[in-house]
Amino acid sequence: MSDMRLIVAGAGGRMGRALVRAIAESKGAVLAGALEAPGSDLLGKDAGVLAGLPANGITLSADLWAMSKDADGILDFTVPAATIANVAIAAQRGLVHVIGTTGLSGSDNAVIKSVTNRAVVVQSGNMSLGVNLLAAVVRRVAKALDQTFDIEIVETHHRMKVDAPSGTALMLGQAAASGRGVTLDDHSERGRDGITGARRPGSIGFASLRGGTVAGDHSVSFLGPFERLTLSHQAEDRMLFAHGALKAALWAHGKAPGHYTMADVLGLSDI
Numbered sequence: 028m029s030d031m032r033l034i035v036a037g038a039g040g041r042m043g044r045a046l047v048r049a050i051a052e053s054k055g056a057v058l059a060g061a062l063e064a065p066g067s068d069l070l071g072k073d074a075g076v077l078a079g080l081p082a083n084g085i086t087l088s089a090d091l092w093a094m095s096k097d098a099d100g101i102l103d104f105t106v107p108a109a110t111i112a113n114v115a116i117a118a119q120r121g122l123v124h125v126i127g128t129t130g131l132s133g134s135d136n137a138v139i140k141s142v143t144n145r146a147v148v149v150q151s152g153n154m155s156l157g158v159n160l161l162a163a164v165v166r167r168v169a170k171a172l173d174q175t176f177d178i179e180i181v182e183t184h185h186r187m188k189v190d191a192p193s194g195t196a197l198m199l200g201q202a203a204a205s206g207r208g209v210t211l212d213d214h215s216e217r218g219r220d221g222i223t224g225a226r227r228p229g230s231i232g233f234a235s236l237r238g239g240t241v242a243g244d245h246s247v248s249f250l251g252p253f254e255r256l257t258l259s260h261q262a263e264d265r266m267l268f269a270h271g272a273l274k275a276a277l278w279a280h281g282k283a284p285g286h287y288t289m290a291d292v293l294g295l296s297d298i
């Protein structure tokens with residue numbers, strides 16, 4: 028089979044540059060295009076050079092329709108508005124769309140789901156093996172413990188992160204809620220400040236720390252009577268997410284239309 032031809036969206040961003048490097052150092056995929064925001068100062072620059080590699084002749088462009096003519100997939104770690112704009116083009120072109128962008132609203136997610144009867148989408152708030160395993164374990168632990176155990180999720184990220192709670196924290200919250208047989212929307216407690224009153228029984232709390240260069244730390248604590256259990260994950264480098272995204276694209280190439288997650292890619296859906 029010939030190499031999968033991949034477009035990197037947000038190619039000038041932190042994840043975009045990591046993705047360009049991941050493609051260059053892996054087998055089975057080649058860089059077919061580099062998308063950046065209209066008006067960006069980086070348009071016309073070489074994607075390889077931006078990623079700290081030798082020039083590869085793929086220059087950043089804002090025209091996804093043109094660059095996707097012969098492509099097979101798009102790795103999309105951008106911002107919600109860009110991801111939603113890319114969804115329609117990716118579906119029309121028949122591209123595998125790997126979505127790592129976080130901070131998406133409920134209606135954004137509905138738009139993504141709406142194309143999956145005809146398009147292949149792999150979407151996850153975290154592309155690492157460790158976090159997806161952690162989510163499976165959190166679901167099991169939440170199922171085993173009753174509401175005398177309070178669930179609190181803490182995440183720490185670099186100072187440039189713009190959304191909170193992180194996509195991963197929300198994913199872990201969903202896993203805990205699903206283990207408990209409740210919906211996260213009805214039970215999440217975010218951003219405590221001031222006279223909050225006592226903790227609402229059964230709620231799932233979130234706290235976000237921002238600073239430095241942290242690639243992504245997450246912990247889920249179950250705090251019960253006279254004991255507490257904490258499960259945690261630390262990402263040491265964002266290349267972890269880039270290699271996960273690439274793995275997702277290669278896995279999804281040739282799959283039937285549908286909305287897949289990283290748990291599907293990693294074979295963790297039944298855990």
Ligand SMILES: NC(=O)C1=CN([C@@H]2O[C@H](COP(=O)(O)OP(=O)(O)OC[C@H]3O[C@@H](n4cnc5c(N)ncnc54)[C@H](OP(=O)(O)O)[C@@H]3O)[C@@H](O)[C@H]2O)C=CC1
Nearest residue numbers: 037039040041042063064104105109127129152153154268
């Ligand atoms: N699922 C996962 O495993 C992971 C997910 N993420 C998520 O990925 C996203 C990106 O993170 P990060 O790389 O750190 O952020 P950056 O801000 O470094 O990168 C985002 C890039 O997208 C570009 N962009 C904005 N609008 C468009 C557009 N219309 N078309 C193409 N490109 C556009 C930005 O350009 P400009 O700066 O000019 O606006 C920027 O270069 C975040 O949502 C983050 O949470 C990150 C790591 C792992």
Ligand SMILES: O=C(O)C1=N[C@H](C(=O)O)C[C@H](O)C1
Nearest residue numbers: 129152188193194195242243
């Ligand atoms: O913005 C980041 O950097 C990250 N974002 C993702 C998230 O919101 O969970 C994944 C990872 O933690 C890094």
